[in-house]
Amino acid sequence: MTAVPLGAFVFMAIIGKSRIITEKEWYIIPLGRKLAKLQLAINSKKKGEKQ
Numbered sequence: 001m002t003a004v005p006l007g008a009f010v011f012m013a014i015i016g017k018s019r020i021i022t023e024k025e026w027y028i029i030p031l032g033r034k035l036a037k038l039q040l041a042i043n044s045k046k047k048g049e050k051q
Contacts, residue, residue, distance in 0.1 A: 016042050 015021055016039040026036035 013042075019043065 012035065016035065019039070021039075023036040023039060026032040026039065029035065
């Protein structure tokens with residue numbers, strides 16, 4: 001039973017990092033605003049590391 005939430009978390013993290021779903025599309029999903037903020041935080045850290 002713990003594998004399902006763990007798998008869901010990993011799946012959402014991979015989707016957030018790869019930008020398969022845009023920030024605007026996250027708002028359709030329940031808790032989408034929080035996930036959109038998470039995606040922006042993940043991607044802003046990536047940009048900071050590259051520069």
